[in-house]
Amino acid sequence: xxxxxxxxxxxxxxxxxxxxxxxxxxxxxxxxxxxxxxxxxxxxxxxxxxxxxxxxxxxxxxxxxxxxxxxxxxxxxxxxxxxxxxxxxxxxxxxxxxxxxxxxxxxxxxxxxxxxxxxxxxxxxxxxxxxxxxxxxxxxxxxxxxxxxxxxxxxxxxxxxxxxxxxxxxxxxxxxxxxxxxxxxxxxxxxxxxxxxxxxxxxxxxxxxxxxxxxxxxxxxxxxxxxxxxxxxxxxxxxxxxxxxxxxxxxxxxxxxxxxxxxxxxxxxxxxxxxxxxxxxxxxxxxxxxxxxxxxxxxxxxxxxxxxxxxxxxxxxxxxxxxxxxxxxxxxxxxxxxxxxxxxxxxxxxxxxxxxxxxxxxxxxxxxxxxxxxxxxxxxxxxxxxxxxxxxxxxxxxxxxxxxxxxxxxxxxxxxxxxxxx
Amino acid sequence: xxxxxxxxxxxxxxxxxxxxxxxxxxxxxxxxxxxxxxxxxxxxxxxxxxxxxxxxxxxxxxxxxxxxxxxxxxxxxxxxxxxxxxxxxxxxxxxxxxxxxxxxxxxxxxxxxxxxxxxxxxxxxxxxxxxxxxxxxxxxxxxxxxxxxxxxxxxxxx
Ligand code: FES
Ligand SMILES: [Fe+2]
Numbered sequence: 001x002x003x004x005x006x007x008x009x010x011x012x013x014x015x016x017x018x019x020x021x022x023x024x025x026x027x028x029x030x031x032x033x034x035x036x037x038x039x040x041x042x043x044x045x046x047x048x049x050x051x052x053x054x055x056x057x058x059x060x061x062x063x064x065x066x067x068x069x070x071x072x073x074x075x076x077x078x079x080x081x082x083x084x085x086x087x088x089x090x091x092x093x094x095x096x097x098x099x100x101x102x103x104x105x106x107x108x109x110x111x112x113x114x115x116x117x118x119x120x121x122x123x124x125x126x127x128x129x130x131x132x133x134x135x136x137x138x139x140x141x142x143x144x145x146x147x148x149x150x151x152x153x154x155x156x157x158x159x160x161x162x163x164x165x166x167x168x169x170x171x172x173x174x175x176x177x178x179x180x181x182x183x184x185x186x187x188x189x190x191x192x193x194x195x196x197x198x199x200x201x202x203x204x205x206x207x208x209x210x211x212x213x214x215x216x217x218x219x220x221x222x223x224x225x226x227x228x229x230x231x232x233x234x235x236x237x238x239x240x241x242x243x244x245x246x247x248x249x250x251x252x253x254x255x256x257x258x259x260x261x262x263x264x265x266x267x268x269x270x271x272x273x274x275x276x277x278x279x280x281x282x283x284x285x286x287x288x289x290x291x292x293x294x295x296x297x298x299x300x301x302x303x304x305x306x307x308x309x310x311x312x313x314x315x316x317x318x319x320x321x322x323x324x325x326x327x328x329x330x331x332x333x334x335x336x337x338x339x340x341x342x343x344x345x346x347x348x349x350x351x352x353x354x355x356x357x358x359x360x361x362x363x364x365x366x367x368x369x370x371x372x373x374x375x376x377x378x379x380x381x382x383x384x385x386x387x388x389x390x391x392x393x394x395x396x397x398x399x400x401x402x403x404x405x406x407x408x409x410x411x412x413x414x415x416x417x418x419x420x421x422x
Numbered sequence: 423x424x425x426x427x428x429x430x431x432x433x434x435x436x437x438x439x440x441x442x443x444x445x446x447x448x449x450x451x452x453x454x455x456x457x458x459x460x461x462x463x464x465x466x467x468x469x470x471x472x473x474x475x476x477x478x479x480x481x482x483x484x485x486x487x488x489x490x491x492x493x494x495x496x497x498x499x500x501x502x503x504x505x506x507x508x509x510x511x512x513x514x515x516x517x518x519x520x521x522x523x524x525x526x527x528x529x530x531x532x533x534x535x536x537x538x539x540x541x542x543x544x545x546x547x548x549x550x551x552x553x554x555x556x557x558x559x560x561x562x563x564x565x566x567x568x569x570x571x572x573x574x575x576x577x578x579x580x
Binding site: 192354 | 465467469470473475476477478479480481482483484486487489490493494497498499500501502570571572573574575576577
């Protein structure tokens with residue numbers, strides 16, 4: 001049965017350079033992904049600890065398309081549970097965010113604590129001599145479905161699977177190092193914006209692993225004649241399964257200047273053509289050991305850590321069906337930001353997200369792929385840029401991160417099928 | 423906000439009408455001139471405003487940034503051709519010193535090239551208006567939108 005739905009041989013080539021378009025539109029493959037990936041041996045990003053700082057704080061979110069709630073428990077820890085009542089399945093939490101030490105289902109008012117343990121059942125012992133729950137009813141057997149939760153540098157993740165390796169190991173040393181670069185001190189949550197696209201979630205994964213498109217699809221820099229002098233590229237995957245990756249544009253001669261003269265030193269505009277009247281939007285106050293204008297780091301399957309100039313975002317990628325996904329851009333700053341730096345971070349929100357100068361085209365592109373491939377499931381994409389130079393890490397003209405992603409995806413999705421001799 | 427000054431009310435409605443007509447008839451180059459030089463324009467989800475979070479979709483803190491937006495969307499950004507129609511209702515206002523605070527609902531219907539019209543965004547304009555050389559201009563315009571899930575992208579001003 002399962003082998004018929006996902007036959008790795010037919011869908012994804014071993015080296016990840018060819019993918020049948022069916023993976024972007026098939027309901028069966030989508031359902032299998034929910035089981036093997038989102039409920040499988042991965043850690044799904046839920047949000048930032050800074051979103052739920054106080055005891056009882058909660059946020060509604062998703063693992064794949066399953067509604068879950070993450071909470072700050074009485075002991076200051078973190079918990080997450082499936083937002084489905086243990087009685088007859090109603091959604092228990094109906095708010096996006098809030099604070100509550102107990103969560104009551106409106107349908108029959110069963111109540112649960114912050115960890116999802118059942119606290120009370122109305123009329124459990126009946127009323128006026130009439131029967132209630134059967135005598136064998138044990139509240140402890142009717143808790144909400146609780147997930148394993150761990151956090152890494154303030155990023156909260158959950159997994160359905162008992163098999164999933166510890167979070168730190170899942171992220172890996174290399175990727176962990178890059179996360180620490182951005183999450184090197186306490187952060188403050190600045191709110192979120194949401195973007196919805198009529199395309200498959202993996203098209204967005206490809207997009208954030210695709211440095212090749214950056215200067216070709218996003219014409220902002222070239223239109224305004226902004227040349228980035230002395231930038232060095234860096235592309236790398238994690239050392240374990242190749243599903244996480246990083247793309248960085250690093251400023252090479254870091255020692256010389258501070259942020260103030262970035263304008264003179266690093267951005268030169270030609271006289272002809274268009275010029276930005278207010279280029280403070282591209283300022284860069286240097287605040288990291290490695291100074292980079294772009295840090296784009298997908299942690300499979302639900303997170304992209306992003307630093308673009310001084311704007312900091314944890315993007316959450318949520319599948320909503322074979323041909324739909326939602327992106328939640330969680331903006332943050334550091335707790336010790338100066339007012340000027342905070343202001344710049346918020347101003348540079350103009351660069352990213354649904355209205356982002358250098359990002360709005362991404363969903364346009366993923367939707368074009370969705371529409372272009374809808375009737376050609378068996379046709380395959382061609383992902384070969386720099387394939388003969390796969391070891392190269394200092395180039396943006398490569399599709400190696402995408403190939404690595406597809407190989408990892410094939411392994412995750414094909415595990416049972418190959419085991420069964422497909 | 424229960425100001426009964428009908429003459430001022432008529433002027434404010436005229437300003438809002440001019441604003442909407444400038445956008446919907448694709449005269450975007452004239453859009454920045456409806457603002458004062460040191461204006462504040464932002465498009466921000468209501469959920470952030472309600473929780474006191476500052477993260478915007480678009481934020482321009484001077485008129486030059488408005489002009490940059492227009493040049494960018496005309497020449498740099500890539501998006502499917504779309505037509506917006508803005509509608510507003512429920513306008514209230516109050517005098518605040520020299521300035522006027524005004525609020526109203528807005529609705530944006532977008533129509534794609536294929537001919538499908540959908541509600542693209544619903545929200546409230548929260549504006550501060552001032553008089554410059556006899557003309558009313560926006561000192562601040564906050565587009566606080568309820569439709570937090572932005573469909574595909576946002577390229578054109580609201
Ligand atoms: S479904 Fe929740 S209490 Fe009945
Ligand atoms: Fe992009």
